[in-house]
Amino acid sequence: MARRVGGVVAVTVAAFLAMAAAAAMAQAPSPAATPSGPPNVTAILEKGGQYTTFIRLMKETQQDTQLNSQLNNSFNGNGYTVFAPTDNAFNNLKPGTLNSLTQQQQVALVQGHVLPQFYTMDSFQTASNPVRTQASGTDGPYTLNITATTNSNVNVSSGVVEVTVTNALSAVKPLAVYSVDKVLLPFELFGVKTAPAPTSQTKPKKGGASEAAAGPAGSEGAEPTGAASARAVGWGVAGLAAVLGCLL
Numbered sequence: 001m002a003r004r005v006g007g008v009v010a011v012t013v014a015a016f017l018a019m020a021a022a023a024a025m026a027q028a029p030s031p032a033a034t035p036s037g038p039p040n041v042t043a044i045l046e047k048g049g050q051y052t053t054f055i056r057l058m059k060e061t062q063q064d065t066q067l068n069s070q071l072n073n074s075f076n077g078n079g080y081t082v083f084a085p086t087d088n089a090f091n092n093l094k095p096g097t098l099n100s101l102t103q104q105q106q107v108a109l110v111q112g113h114v115l116p117q118f119y120t121m122d123s124f125q126t127a128s129n130p131v132r133t134q135a136s137g138t139d140g141p142y143t144l145n146i147t148a149t150t151n152s153n154v155n156v157s158s159g160v161v162e163v164t165v166t167n168a169l170s171a172v173k174p175l176a177v178y179s180v181d182k183v184l185l186p187f188e189l190f191g192v193k194t195a196p197a198p199t200s201q202t203k204p205k206k207g208g209a210s211e212a213a214a215g216p217a218g219s220e221g222a223e224p225t226g227a228a229s230a231r232a233v234g235w236g237v238a239g240l241a242a243v244l245g246c247l248l
């Protein structure tokens with residue numbers, strides 16, 4: 001009798017120990033998965049593995065430390081959202097695009113990819129446009145438009161570039177990081193500000209091959225034309241002022 005009770009106790013204890021061990025193993029990964037301290041945008045991007053250019057640009061413009069310290073100081077209780085262009089996105093830019101920017105414009109380019117608001121994929125759907133970014137110029141903050149697409153993704157537009165957002169690298173308040181496969185060139189830096197060149201230049205010509213060869217040269221020629229017409233407008237205004245000056 002006593003031996004049988006002892007056996008039952010031993011089996012019960014063994015089962016309890018096995019359950020406890022299983023529970024401990026199940027719980028073990030979770031402390032490692034929830035990092036202590038504020039989120040680190042650089043660490044998230046490094047883990048993503050295809051953002052070396054954006055990481056370098058953030059470092060060079062000190063926007064990595066800026067954002068990390070803002071995240072740590074809960075500088076902005078609304079959190080932040082980062083659109084991180086892939087290395088491929090930067091490779092697809094026209095050669096020299098980044099080098100053509102001043103240091104200040106590079107800061108604005110990076111800040112134009114950061115929103116002072118935490119968005120989940122769901123809250124993007126109800127974002128009220130235009131959404132302000134961290135970048136700003138003389139005309140106020142640079143903005144983006146976020147619109148829902150049919151398959152519950154969203155499109156983000158800078159006015160120059162539109163990209164579809166599907167993939168969150170991380171979205172734990174206060175920081176969301178989304179991968180984008182195009183650089184969101186800000187309208188303020190890359191938008192067309194002068195009047196478009198006369199349409200007569202883009203009229204189709206006969207002879208396919210020679211036309212294709214002439215294409216780039218023709219579009220390069222569009223810039224001076226735009227500048228010239230801007231100057232012409234300038235003279236017109238000056239002339240009007242002179243006329244008004246005579247009348248007064």
Ligand SMILES: *[C@@H]1O[C@H](CO)[C@@H](O)[C@H](O)[C@H]1NC(C)=O
Nearest residue numbers: 040041042043044046068069
């Ligand atoms: C963020 O992560 C990067 C890369 O892992 C690291 O070099 C940096 O020291 C971290 N910054 C902070 C504030 O923890």
Ligand SMILES: *[C@@H]1O[C@H](CO)[C@@H](O)[C@H](O)[C@H]1NC(C)=O
Nearest residue numbers: 037038040068069071072073
């Ligand atoms: C966050 O801020 C606290 C208080 O200022 C500081 O002690 C800590 O080192 C900071 N942590 C990081 C990762 O920067």
Ligand SMILES: *[C@@H]1O[C@H](CO)[C@@H](O)[C@H](O)[C@H]1NC(C)=O
Nearest residue numbers: 130143144145157158159187
């Ligand atoms: C956002 O949409 C508004 C209204 O359609 C438009 O006027 C504005 O230019 C757009 N801005 C950007 C950055 O695309």
Ligand SMILES: *[C@@H]1O[C@H](CO)[C@@H](O)[C@H](O)[C@H]1NC(C)=O
Nearest residue numbers: 147148149150155162163164
């Ligand atoms: C979203 O952006 C993609 C890529 O630029 C474009 O092809 C598509 O037409 C856009 N969709 C909507 C609904 O605007």
